Amino acid sequence: MVKNLKSERDITIIIPTLNEEDNIGLLLDKLTKLYKNVKILVVDDGSKDNTRRIVREKMKDNRNIALLDRSILNKKKGLTYSILDGIEKTNTKYFVVMDADFQHPPEVIKKFIALIKNYDLLVGNRKKIEDWSMIRLMISRLSTMLVIFRLFIGNNPIPKDPLSGLFASRRDLFLRVYKKNKRKFIGEGYKVLFDFLKCIRKRDISIYNIDYTFHKRKYGISKAKTSTMIDLIKSIIR
Numbered sequence: 001m002v003k004n005l006k007s008e009r010d011i012t013i014i015i016p017t018l019n020e021e022d023n024i025g026l027l028l029d030k031l032t033k034l035y036k037n038v039k040i041l042v043v044d045d046g047s048k049d050n051t052r053r054i055v056r057e058k059m060k061d062n063r064n065i066a067l068l069d070r071s072i073l074n075k076k077k078g079l080t081y082s083i084l085d086g087i088e089k090t091n092t093k094y095f096v097v098m099d100a101d102f103q104h105p106p107e108v109i110k111k112f113i114a115l116i117k118n119y120d121l122l123v124g125n126r127k128k129i130e131d132w133s134m135i136r137l138m139i140s141r142l143s144t145m146l147v148i149f150r151l152f153i154g155n156n157p158i159p160k161d162p163l164s165g166l167f168a169s170r171r172d173l174f175l176r177v178y179k180k181n182k183r184k185f186i187g188e189g190y191k192v193l194f195d196f197l198k199c200i201r202k203r204d205i206s207i208y209n210i211d212y213t214f215h216k217r218k219y220g221i222s223k224a225k226t227s228t229m230i231d232l233i234k235s236i237i238r
Contacts, residue, residue, distance in 0.1 A: 008037035011094045011113055011168075014086040015042045016079055020100040021049040028058045028065060030106045038113070039064050042100075043086040045079070046071040078188035080195065087174055096122075096168040097192075104166045108212040112168045119208040120173060123159040123193065124166030127211040143232060147194055150236045157202045160209045163232075167193050173205075189231035198235075 013031060017024055024042065031040055042055045044067065055067045068089050070082060083097055094116045098104040104124065112122050129137065144163055151158045174196060178185060181199040185192065 008035055008113060009039065010092055011096060011116065012039040012041050012090040012092045013109065014083060014090065014095050014097045015040065015100050016045065016082040016086065016097075017042055017047060017051050017055075017100045018045045018079075019047045019049045019051060021047070021051045021054055023101050024051055025054045025058065027100055027102065027106065028055070028062075031109070032058075032062050032064065034106055035109065035113070037064070038109075039066070039090070039092060041066045041068060041086050041090060043068045043082045043089075044070060045077050045082045076187055078186075079190045080185060080192040081187040083192045084178060084185070084187075087171055087178075090171055093171060094168060095171055095174075096166075098166050103215050105212060105215060108166075108210065111210050115208055115210070116168050120169060120205045121157075121159075121207045122168040123161060123207060123209055124164045125160040125209045125211045126164065126214040128213040130213065130215050146236055147191075147232075151194075151197055154198055155202055156197050156200060157205050157207055159197070159207050162194050162197055163191050164193055165190070166212070169196075184235075186231050186235045189235055191232055191235060194232075195235055 015024070015027070028040065031038070042065070044052050044055070052067060052069055055065065059065045059067065068086060070077070070085060073085075075081060075085070087095055096109060096112050098109065108124065115122055132140070140163075144161070147162045148158055151162060177196055177199050184199055185195040189195070
């Protein structure tokens with residue numbers, strides 16, 4: 001139990017998935033072992049493998065696990081859409097977003113749980129990155145520099161890692177910002193945190209950075225592709 005919250009039940013861990021059958025079961029087992037009272041919502045974006053079946057099997061043994069199957073909602077596909085749907089679906093005051101592939105270590109979530117009540121936004125900072133090629137590192141750093149420049153000229157808040165996929169906030173705050181600025185969110189994109197940051201002013205939000213090691217994907221291959229960069233450019237110019 002975390003001292004800074006009335007209960008771990010105040011938090012939902014949101015996990016967007018797409019064809020993560022090799023990882024999702026292991027991740028759910030790890031999270032439920034570490035955080036017995038935290039709710040977990042898996043948001044699946046139309047997996048063609050056994051991801052949803054595995055989640056449903058885990059749900060039978062743990063009532064804190066839930067599944068949002070976007071394939072039956074007749075909605076546009078995309079990581080940002082999945083995360084936003086997940087945030088809307090949650091019924092807890094706070095949420096944490098993390099990947100399903102173990103690149104975000106489950107153990108670091110305890111820091112988010114301990115600090116979430118004290119800040120408007122917690123952002124995971126990839127202090128160390130495992131097993132990335134020099135080219136991928138250079139592309140990532142260039143992307144981050146462009147995003148930081150965009151946030152700077154917009155007088156927006158600038159965390160250490162504005163392109164992080166690991167972050168936490170209050171549900172009401174995030175949804176309020178989104179509903180007022182829907183046009184600025186690139187639904188098919190991968191960087192919902194950046195879309196959120198560019199919609200608020202620096203003075204209006206408190207941020208805390210949480211360092212962690214960005215691990216190598218446990219199983220499967222990365223879903224990043226050329227369109228990912230195109231979506232980021234769209235987000236920068238909006």
